[in-house]
Amino acid sequence: MKSRGIKLSAIILFSLSFTALQAQTVKDIDGNVYKAVKIGSQTWMSENLKTTKYIDGKALSLITSNDAWASNSNAALPKPAYCWYENDPKNKSTYGALYNGYAINGGKLCPTGWHVSTDAEWHILVLYLDPKAENSTVESSIAGNKLKETATTHWARPNPDAWAPTPNKDVTNESGFTALPGGIRNYDGPMVALGSLGGWWSYTGEDKSNEWNRLMSSDYGYVTKSKGNKNYGYSIRCVRD
Secondary structure, three states: OHHHHHHHHHHHHHHHHHHHHHOOEEEOOOOOEEEEEEEOOEEEEOOOOOOOEOOOOOEOEEOOOHHHHHHHOOOOOOOOEEEOHHHOHHHHHHHOOEEEHHHHOOOOOOOOOEEEOEHHHHHHHHHHHOOOOOOOOEEEOOHHHHHEOOOOOOOOOOOOOOOOOOOOOOOOOOOOOOEOOEEEEOOOOOEEEEOOEEEEEOEOOOOOOEEEEEEEEOOOOOEEEEEEEOOOEEEOOEEEO
């Protein structure tokens, strides 16, 4: 009888542990709730950030005009800013916001206990999914397939072999990261590539004008890395401290 009780307790504890793992969530200052996923040694949000203010309550600037977005970088103190793709709030729930690089300075954009993913943390993620990944422009030729959402609900062609009869056969999202093609906003204002490109800022704080980012395309399984002007608009993923 005692042995049966021990086994039952173990089952209950395992069940609770599994439920807690599956139900990892985090809430931002605006009340948006995000799913989170453990990938290797890291815990990432599995959704793009949507907040419109810092954790101290200070609001970011919503910039809708292309001209205003373009001229922002020329200001003595460029505004930390965001937008919704096509200035349509309906895109918020699926794709989150596009932030300029000035928004990630200061370390107050993510919920308490979380931070904007760094360049080094992105490389750790990619290296976990592809041990042959290199810390270079073409970081990995396969990790993108393990990071991108499957099927074609949001990705136009989530496959490096886009012309194949089964255009999502190589995309697994086995990481649970669920990368989405939220498009980007160019430094001069226009928004492009919704459905075919996802871009994410990383943070190093080394450069006043530029910052590292990661890109994934619908046409390839690549994860690419580049350093871009902070006036671009990219998505953001947070990592647990």
